[in-house]
Amino acid sequence: MLRLDSVTRSFGDHLVLDRIELTVPDGQLLSVVGPSGCGKSTLLRTIAGLLPADEGTITIDGTPVAGVPDRLAVVFQDYGRSLLPWLTVRDNVALPLRRRGPRRAARHAEAEAILERVGLHGVARRHPRQLSGGMQQRVAIARALVCRPSLLLMDEPFGSLDARTREDLEDLLLEVHRADGTTIVFVTHDIDESVYVGDRVVVLSPGPGSRVVQDVPVGLPGKRDQLTTRGLPAFVALRTEVGRAVRQGD
Amino acid sequence: MTRRRELLLGVLGAALAFGACEAVSRAGIVRRSYLPPASEVLARAAQLAGDGAFLDGIGATLRAWALGLGLACAIAVPLGLLLGTVPVLDTAVRAVVEFLRPLPSVALIPLVSLLLGSGTGAEVTLIAYASVWPVLFNTVYGLAETDPLAKDTLRAFGFGRLGVLLRVELPGTAPFIAAGVRISAAVALILAVASEILSGFGDGLGIFIAQAETATDGTRDVLAGVLWAGTLGLVINGVLVGAERRLFAWAHEPRDAQRRFGPERQGVRA
Numbered sequence: 001m002l003r004l005d006s007v008t009r010s011f012g013d014h015l016v017l018d019r020i021e022l023t024v025p026d027g028q029l030l031s032v033v034g035p036s037g038c039g040k041s042t043l044l045r046t047i048a049g050l051l052p053a054d055e056g057t058i059t060i061d062g063t064p065v066a067g068v069p070d071r072l073a074v075v076f077q078d079y080g081r082s083l084l085p086w087l088t089v090r091d092n093v094a095l096p097l098r099r100r101g102p103r104r105a106a107r108h109a110e111a112e113a114i115l116e117r118v119g120l121h122g123v124a125r126r127h128p129r130q131l132s133g134g135m136q137q138r139v140a141i142a143r144a145l146v147c148r149p150s151l152l153l154m155d156e157p158f159g160s161l162d163a164r165t166r167e168d169l170e171d172l173l174l175e176v177h178r179a180d181g182t183t184i185v186f187v188t189h190d191i192d193e194s195v196y197v198g199d200r201v202v203v204l205s206p207g208p209g210s211r212v213v214q215d216v217p218v219g220l221p222g223k224r225d226q227l228t229t230r231g232l233p234a235f236v237a238l239r240t241e242v243g244r245a246v247r248q249g250d
Numbered sequence: 251m252t253r254r255r256e257l258l259l260g261v262l263g264a265a266l267a268f269g270a271c272e273a274v275s276r277a278g279i280v281r282r283s284y285l286p287p288a289s290e291v292l293a294r295a296a297q298l299a300g301d302g303a304f305l306d307g308i309g310a311t312l313r314a315w316a317l318g319l320g321l322a323c324a325i326a327v328p329l330g331l332l333l334g335t336v337p338v339l340d341t342a343v344r345a346v347v348e349f350l351r352p353l354p355s356v357a358l359i360p361l362v363s364l365l366l367g368s369g370t371g372a373e374v375t376l377i378a379y380a381s382v383w384p385v386l387f388n389t390v391y392g393l394a395e396t397d398p399l400a401k402d403t404l405r406a407f408g409f410g411r412l413g414v415l416l417r418v419e420l421p422g423t424a425p426f427i428a429a430g431v432r433i434s435a436a437v438a439l440i441l442a443v444a445s446e447i448l449s450g451f452g453d454g455l456g457i458f459i460a461q462a463e464t465a466t467d468g469t470r471d472v473l474a475g476v477l478w479a480g481t482l483g484l485v486i487n488g489v490l491v492g493a494e495r496r497l498f499a500w501a502h503e504p505r506d507a508q509r510r511f512g513p514e515r516q517g518v519r520a
Contacts, residue, residue, distance in 0.1 A: 048406045074406040081399040085500040096407040
């Protein structure tokens with residue numbers, strides 16, 4: 001269980017996160033939504049240990065974490081910058097494994113298996129920039145999954161993809177989540193997306209000084225479908241509720 | 251423009267320059283002893299290719315060049331990595347570096363000769379001194395250009411400071427370092443030949459040029475030596491450019507920041 005207790009963070013005089021309280025049970029896919037510039041990314045980076053919190057504590061399973069938590073994986077929006085262009089797709093995916101040091105052949109085998117799993121066939125030896133944006137983001141997801149993370153953080157991962165690719169990747173994420181039960185914190189500014197992928201949606205207020213203003217459990221069936229789920233009255237009601245909370249602060 | 255057309259135009263330009271030199275000399279506009287016809291210079295340069303003593307000289311120059319450039323890289327790359335990763339250090343040595351860098355290396359030849367004599371030691375020292383800068387600056391610059399998001403990604407996967415340096419910063423900086431080495435290679439050749447010419451004895455292409463100068467019909471030999479120096483520079487540059495294209499194809503692919511902020515940004519300084 002991931003728990004944020006009164007987490008505060010400023011940049012200079014600019015207060016970004018104001019006493020954030022948040023508990024994420026194991027295996028939950030939590031969507032964090034809020035207007036642009038509300039500190040969603042700062043929140044994610046703070047959880048990832050890339051930015052220290054000024055005040056407050058982050059605990060995982062009751063243990064306070066300082067720095068980068070164990071078995072963490074991240075997927076950023078900008079796959080073009082987070083994938084290493086000089087490595088092949090396979091070596092990019094195998095990169096997190098290098099820390100734990102399985103042998104080269106084992107790393108390659110694991111990387112190739114996970115690439116198949118995210119629907120990438122026959123691209124292991126290509127370089128990231130030879131692939132489309134959607135495929136590159138699949139590579140980034142594969143790289144995040146290869147070390148079997150217990151916590152996966154995603155920062156607007158599908159924000160720069162076209163609509164169709166985005167839907168495919170949302171479904172891929174749901175499939176992976178259903179199979180692995182990884183705890184996922186999914187940051188997005190897209191209200192529909194936050195409801196479609198989330199088990200629960202948390203709405204942050206606009207900055208400065210973002211707080212959690214709404215906490216909405218998503219009671220939709222686990223098995224979701226881009227067309228039918230989005231047409232359900234319950235989905236429409238949820239997106240209205242979340243949308244209203246996001247607009248509240250404007 | 252296609253590759254072939256570029257090549258064709260290049261050949262055409264060289265042929266025109268050659269023809270102009272030839273014509274100026276043959277028409278008697280300039281005295282032959284000042285500017286021998288280009289064909290005679292070319293013939294002499296070709297003849298030198300069969301001259302064992304001359305080739306030994308080329309070998310000596312290239313040896314000093316390689317030693318000096320190698321030494322420069324061995325100093326500049328680790329130093330650049332250190333300065334690029336420890337900002338405090340960078341600020342501290344900046345004043346010294348900015349003082350040393352603009353000193354024309356050729357002006358140091360008398361000083362170094364005084365201290366180290368005029369043998370290979372002095373020559374290699376001068377070459378190394380002059381070629382340290384482009385590699386050093388490109389290394390520091392390349393490190394600063396490393397994408398923070400790539401570093402964050404690795405940190406989030408649990409890599410420490412050293413892991414990030416070895417897996418992201420160093421490979422990301424490699425094309426910049428290579429461009430620095432290419433610039434330094436040209437600088438090193440200039441210094442190799444110049445220090446030989448000024449010291450005036452021993453072996454090397456510069457010695458050949460310096461000694462030809464004093465002969466009665468020396469202009470032809472001087473120019474033939476210069477032609478060799480130019481050719482060496484051209485070949486070295488070609489080989490290095492080719493190597494960079496092969497090794498760092500990823501840095502030259504489209505839709506890439508490298509295109510706008512390429513490794514070429516640092517200027518040349520001899």
